[in-house]
Amino acid sequence: MSEAVLEFSALKKRKASTYQDAGGWVSACAKVILFGEHSVVYGQPAIAGGLEQAIRVRIESTADVSRIVIPAWRLDCELAEQSTQSGGVNLLQQSMTLLFNEFALTEPVLIRVEAEVPHASGLGASAALAVACARAVALFVGQDPSNERINDLAYQCETLAHGRPSGLDNTIACYGGLFRFQKKSEELVLEPLSIPRPLRFLVALSGVKGFTAKTVERVRQAWLAKPDMYNPLFASMGALVAKAEVALKAGDLQTLAVLMTENQACLRQLGVSCAEIDEILHLATQAGALAGKLTGSGDGGAVLLCCGSDKAELEAQVQATLEANAYLSFPVVLAN
Known part of the structure; x- marks a missing residue:
């Protein structure tokens, strides 16, 4: 064990x-x-x-x-x-x-x-x-x-x-x-999961309230109507998790960033992203963030942004860019 x-x-x-x-x-x-x-x-x-x-x-x-x-x-x-x-x-x-x-x-x-x-x-x-x-x-x-x-x-x-x-x-x-x-x-x-060192991210707020029960039920109804379309999408998202687990354990942020982008594409296809989330992702990557994705049920809510480890200046730059466009954000640290 x-x-x-x-x-x-x-x-x-x-x-x-x-x-x-x-x-x-x-x-x-x-x-x-x-x-x-x-x-x-x-x-x-x-x-x-x-x-x-x-x-x-x-x-x-x-x-x-x-x-x-x-x-x-x-x-x-x-x-x-x-x-x-x-x-x-x-x-x-x-x-x-x-x-x-x-x-x-x-x-x-x-x-x-x-x-x-x-x-x-x-x-x-x-x-x-x-x-x-x-x-x-x-x-x-x-x-x-x-x-x-x-x-x-x-x-x-x-x-x-x-x-x-x-x-x-x-x-x-x-x-x-x-x-x-x-x-x-x-x-x-x-x-x-055990990771070699704590990981820093930014969390940005879309300003749109997301309500989990409503969004989860909407996805469920879509899945019930077209399981042949949604089951492969869910399987693709599961495959990303397996790759992400390897990247996390290795502390490989570059691969993690690529996988976050792919996961966000799946979530867009699922229909749970929104214009504000997409704008945050565009602004953040333009300001130097490696990648990002919505976190949670979507339809608003929050965005998780990866700026790379020990990149305090870059984080500050991304935060300033978001704030200039009326989006609040704050740093978080994930550890074992």
């Missing part, structure tokens, strides 16, 4: 309290998908990595009704069992009710959330929020569950939010690191 697999086995047993800092804040990871979004739903492999400390949660007692406050998302809402809200707020309330019931939390609480990533942008924000809240609620009532239990609860929350989640987002949110994923007979098989 490899050292990476042994470390992951131990990570499954890691307790929620180890994710809490001295100030009482509990953290979880956001995610970027490097390769294999959408095709992973149809049995093909995918590669994704965690963005550390992306969501932080702290829970306090309150004399008022329970509420959750997320300033970065301009969200401040009561958590009523019978919600009168619609859309995302209602789904959030359902998820919190699930967690309150699971850990028998009955007293009113104030849930404060610090978010370093936007929601509805393909970065796994909802899964990261579910993981951080599950850990925080458990610790607040004096329990200290393992990552395995937290991951299962986060998957249930993701099912409420997205209907048919792959399990990828909540797993990365819970464990972090870099993984190869593949669904086999409804079971998510994970393989930790």
Whole structure:
């Protein structure tokens, strides 16, 4: 058994309290998908990595009704069992009710959330929020569950939010690191990936909100209508993952960049790219980025850009070019 697999086995047993800092804040990871979004739903492999400390949660007692406050998302809402809200707020309330019931939390609480990533942008924000809240609620009532239990609860929350989640987002949110994923007979098989050194990327935001459940269902309907057209496309995306795994383990960014470009072409063919994503990719490559692709479900959301390792000046140049065209971006580091 490899050292990476042994470390992951131990990570499954890691307790929620180890994710809490001295100030009482509990953290979880956001995610970027490097390769294999959408095709992973149809049995093909995918590669994704965690963005550390992306969501932080702290829970306090309150004399008022329970509420959750997320300033970065301009969200401040009561958590009523019978919600009168619609859309995302209602789904959030359902998820919190699930967690309150699971850990028998009955007293009113104030849930404060610090978010370093936007929601509805393909970065796994909802899964990261579910993981951080599950850990925080458990610790607040004096329990200290393992990552395995937290991951299962986060998957249930993701099912409420997205209907048919792959399990990828909540797993990365819970464990972090870099993984190869593949669904086999409804079971998510994970393989930790070991890379020779941390990899730097830029994440650019299209400014268009992407909604995973809607996009995944649209792709599913297209696949049901024309499986003979979509199955070979998904298989091609799976083949790219196999090549990308080799390139990652070798630290070969040039090959990785070529494969990212090919994956983006597949995603365009799948119909989940958009004009803003295409413009970001054009601007970034014109400014010197090696390559890029959408990350997440698409129809907006975020773009992952590869500028090469130790290229701080080039990164800054790409960021300045994007900002001049009203696109925000930020650097991320992926590691074992």
